[in-house]
Amino acid sequence: MQIARKKSHCKVLGPGLRSVIWFHGCCRKCPGCIADTMNETAEHETLSAEELAGWVSASKDIEGITLSGGEPLMQPLDELAEFLTLAKQQSNLSVLCYTGYTLEELQDNREMQDVLLLIDVLIDGEYRQGLDNGQRWRGSGNQRFHFLTPRYRNEADEWYIASERQIEIELDMNGKLLISGVPSKDFIDKLTTELQRREINVDFS
Numbered sequence: 064m065q066i067a068r069k070k071s072h073c074k075v076l077g078p079g080l081r082s083v084i085w086f087h088g089c090c091r092k093c094p095g096c097i098a099d100t101m102n103e104t105a106e107h108e109t110l111s112a113e114e115l116a117g118w119v120s121a122s123k124d125i126e127g128i129t130l131s132g133g134e135p136l137m138q139p140l141d142e143l144a145e146f147l148t149l150a151k152q153q154s155n156l157s158v159l160c161y162t163g164y165t166l167e168e169l170q171d172n173r174e175m176q177d178v179l180l181l182i183d184v185l186i187d188g189e190y191r192q193g194l195d196n197g198q199r200w201r202g203s204g205n206q207r208f209h210f211l212t213p214r215y216r217n218e219a220d221e222w223y224i225a226s227e228r229q230i231e232i233e234l235d236m237n238g239k240l241l242i243s244g245v246p247s248k249d250f251i252d253k254l255t256t257e258l259q260r261r262e263i264n265v266d267f268s
């Protein structure tokens with residue numbers, strides 16, 4: 064699997080403390096997508112299902128895993144299913160997955176169904192800039208939470224109305240600024256302008 068970035072502990076992409084994996088590559092070109100750095104030319108690493116599960120097992124005290132990107136569901140589906148199976152065997156981790164596909168588009172694919180069985184909540188649909196209304200954990204209002212297992216189903220109402228957005232900002236060892244979460248578009252525009260003026264390299268995730 065092709066991994067653009069991973070973060071062992073993150074509080075802003077799903078409930079509780081989570082390990083987040085940003086997969087590399089997405090065939091869509093949603094206007095305003097903040098994950099441009101996950102495109103085909105960006106740096107990335109290749110990890111097997113066992114290697115990725117090993118990395119997750121080293122992330123202590125997490126509630127679950129969030130799959131983001133890029134497009135997680137463009138990765139080899141057999142490897143993705145193996146990774147999630149191994150990770151969930153280690154402890155009762157929950158799995159959230161962002162995808163640009165709609166759930167309806169995914170359900171026709173038998174291999175995809177095996178992956179969906181391992182996901183607790185799927186956040187589906189392309190990012191649509193015009194529908195970006197500041198909701199928590201979702202980039203735009205067309206994106207839906209699909210509670211595929213009972214794990215968070217009783218929190219569904221709260222998830223849909225929550226509107227506070229939070230982000231985490233870090234500076235990596237190469238001086239790159241890394242943003243995790245779903246920032247507001249205004250924030251990104253202003254930050255990008257200011258950092259470019261200062262010739263600072265930025266990755267958005």
Ligand code: SF4
Pocket residue numbers: 089090091092093096097098132133134162163164188189190
């Ligand atoms: S599907 Fe997601 S990662 Fe892909 S271009 Fe659209 S917003 Fe970006």
